[in-house]
Amino acid sequence: MALKSHKIALRPSDAQKTWFAQQCGYARFAFNAALSDFKAGLDEDDWRSFIDLNNRFNTSKKAFDWTKGMDQRAALYGIKNLSEGIIRWKNKISRFPRFKKRGCKQSYSTDEQAVKVEGKRIKLPKIGWVKMFQELRFEGELIRVTISRTAHRWFVSITIDTGLPNVPRDTRGLPAVGVDVGINSLATLDNGKQYENPRPLQRYERKLAREQRKLSRKVFRSNNWYKQKRVVEKLYYRIACIRNDAHHQATTAIVKSASVIGIEKLKVTNLLKNKRLAKALSDSALGGFLSKLKTKTDTLGIPVIQAPQFFASSKTCSRCGYVKDELLLSERTYHCEWCNTKIGRDQNAAINLKNFAVGYTEK
Ligand SMILES: [Zn+2]
Incomplete structure (x- = not known):
């Protein structure tokens, strides 16, 4: 099914801005608490899953009164982000998750089931209606709703399942x-x-x-x-x-x-x-x-055909296939010693890539 995302700038009141900042802080707090919990688990040879981390956080947060008024989904998604990071680390895709410091990118996700969108406004759990600069571009089931701050502005990113299958476009006749x-x-x-x-x-x-x-x-x-x-x-x-x-x-x-x-x-x-x-x-x-x-x-x-890294898209003459030994970065024009073709360097490379995609070129 086709997932679509739309990021829209928000027009929050001052009270709403404060609320957003607090929820981002709560998400960060949960992320960091679960990370130190996970690390402690590693030391004890106890691998803590997302469910474990989340349950343990929900027990330990009772010691902090201030967490009661917060959007609990912010914490849940904070811990979810962490466990996704842990899995990436386990699969050697990225490094071990690090604690989030104050002042790093602020964002939190909320309960998408409780969110409503109507025209240029969005209803968020606990805070109510917030104005948006644009209407949501797609219709469908909300999958993820994330509030984030970039520089001085607040945004909402909404991911939607449009329910439509990805239909291939008719490209007959196109080159x-x-x-x-x-x-x-x-x-x-x-x-x-x-x-x-x-x-x-x-x-x-x-x-x-x-x-x-x-x-x-x-x-x-x-x-x-x-x-x-x-x-x-x-x-x-x-x-x-x-x-x-x-x-x-x-x-x-x-x-x-x-x-x-x-x-x-x-x-x-x-x-x-x-x-x-x-x-x-x-x-x-x-x-x-x-x-x-x-x-x-x-x-x-x-289809996108990626030529392999050894494919000499720049050094090969797109007309006769001659391959230069060397092509300096400063040479903006490709001049073939064999067939005397002169062509822009980038265009020459693009033609070779096209030919590769079509299957005319074997190497
Ligand atoms: Zn040539």
Whole structure:
């Protein structure tokens, strides 16, 4: 069944903002309490499951009077997040969960069964109606409702089961499309069309680096540090918005025009190891582009053929198949010594990826 998510900015009153912050704090409290409980269990050779952790938390929380008035689902989902993290760690997908500190990303999930959505407002357990900036885009059964804060704004993410099967789209008559994803331009297609990174992005990224440096010079957790941190968070948010928009526009256009998509297999560099800001930004950018592409192609049933990492999409001549020994990053034009073709580097790569997807190219 098709699950859809919609993230909508909220327009909460001051009292509601305070309530949200409290529930995020409660979710964090439950997460941390269950994490130390789980760790204690490990020491005693007692593997505590989600159910164990949740039951034990519900017993121990009685010692804290303030938890009574809270949204109990916030704690439940906090512990659920933790146990999902534990399973990822057990399967060696991510590292061992760490305690959530004050000031890390604030979010909590609530009882989706008790939530109602009507036009531009949403009814949340215990707090009542909260205004939204937009109407919910999809209809169906609510699966997950999460409130979160990004920079200065509160959002609700609503995941819905639309009840509709994922129907493959009729793509007869549409061509195969090769997509070269890059840092210089966001994406280049085999027909030469390019999707550029939006221009404000560069300006904001430079500004972000500057504000980030300023932050590093402030006294940690001083008033000025918090003030500067807010500046940095707002910039991050703005950059993410600009980038998201660009990614949505490009991926929607590409998906609409293709019956099959050929793309390079990108190494998802380990963001955790990556301390350099510019690098981290470009990495997360490509990841965001690819995940949006994947969601949209999945929904429409369009196959995406990923060329393997050894596939020389850039070094191969798309006309005659000649493979260069070396191609410098600075060479923006591909010039084939064999058949004398001259073509834009990215477009050349995109054509090779298209051919790979179609099955003409074997290596
Ligand atoms: Zn050639």
